[in-house]
Amino acid sequence: MTALGFLYPGYSAEDDYPRMEQLIGSDIRLTVVHTDIGEDAHRVDALLEMGSADRLSAGVEELRLSGAEAVVWACTSASFVYGWKGAHDQVRSLAKSAGLPASSTSFAFLHAAQEMEAAKVAIAATYPEDVAGLFSQFLKAGGVEVLTTRGSGIITAAEVGTWGREEVLALARAGDHPDADAVLLPDTALHTVAHLPELEDVLGKPVLTANQVTAWEALRLAGRRVNAPSMGALFTKEPLVQVTV
Template sequence: MTALGFLYPGHSGEDDYPRMEQLLGSDIRLPLVHTEIGEDAHRVDALLEMGSAARLAAGVEELRLSGAEAIVWACTSGSFVYGWQGAHEQVRALARAAGLPASSTSFAFAHAVPEIGARRVAVAATYPEDVAALFAAFLKDAGVEVVAVRGAGVITAVEVATWGVEQVLALAREADHPDADAILLPDTALHTASHIPALEAALGKPVLTANQVTVWEGLRLADRRVNAPELGTLFTREPIVQV
């Protein structure tokens, strides 16, 4: 049995996790603890507070007691908003507090893009344009070429959580670019766990979504590989071997 722990801000798209747990198989558990969100706003000052060390540390003990082997901060905007170095410091502090390997959704994207063999990506973000640009800058620091960025301008996670698959697909289509090898949807408030194969079929290329890559990152930290076609290319592709 492998248990992976997730710190999730507030209440919005967290029901993706039991759905993914069901798809991954009976020997993987995905315990999730909610952190205090503070102000629900995709605004830099609010996001910095949401991802503060004190807010993350508050949920660590419950995950330790759940038997988690690794912990992931299941929030993209509340990690990349700190910048490349600041996001590293954030996960190092989380690892120290937990005494476990730790990461965040932002780093999950940075690791997942090369895993699927992509070099250039398009970003389809629910965020305002300025916050979406910060994610693109984070990816560039990770060595990922961003060829297009679309920000939908949604302020709150609560609103994002109401989106259905047609809205998600429309945003992804608007962001897509002929040179993009993959499309990234970086918001853990967005429900995508049930829609990834349909999105990939409609767009004709791999799609990486926030909750999907967050779970994959937890598995990576625990040195587990799981084949789950219902979760898209990321969960079916053989790892890229560097030569």
């Protein structure tokens, strides 16, 4: 049994995790611990507070007791908002606090893009334009070319969590670029796991979504490889690319 731990901000699309556990199968357990998000707002000051070391460390003991072998901060915006250096510092602090290998959804996107050899990407985000732009800057700092960035102006994770299939497909279509190797849908508040095969079929290319890449990143940290076609092309790619945080 491989136990993987996730610190998830608040309550929005956390039900993607038991769904992924079923789709991945094997002997892998995904344990979610919810963190206190403070103010639910896709605004820089609120996101900086949401991802603070104190808020993250509060959930670490529960994950340790669950037997987790690795931990991922399951949030995109409250990691990349710190910038390239700050996001690294956040992960290092989490790893020290947990005593476990650690990462975040922002780095998961970067590593997943590397895994898929997606040198050029399009971003289809739920966020306001300014926050979406910070994600683009983060990816560029990691060596990924961003062809286009589309924000949707959604302020709260609570609203994002109400989006269903039609909204997710519309978001992906609107954010795609003909020259993009992959389309990235950040925001772990967005339900995407049930729609991964359809998204890739509609767009004709790999689609990387926040909860999907977060689970993949935890598996990577634990040294596990899982073939799960229903989880998208990312979970069928061979061989595993060695990447570093």
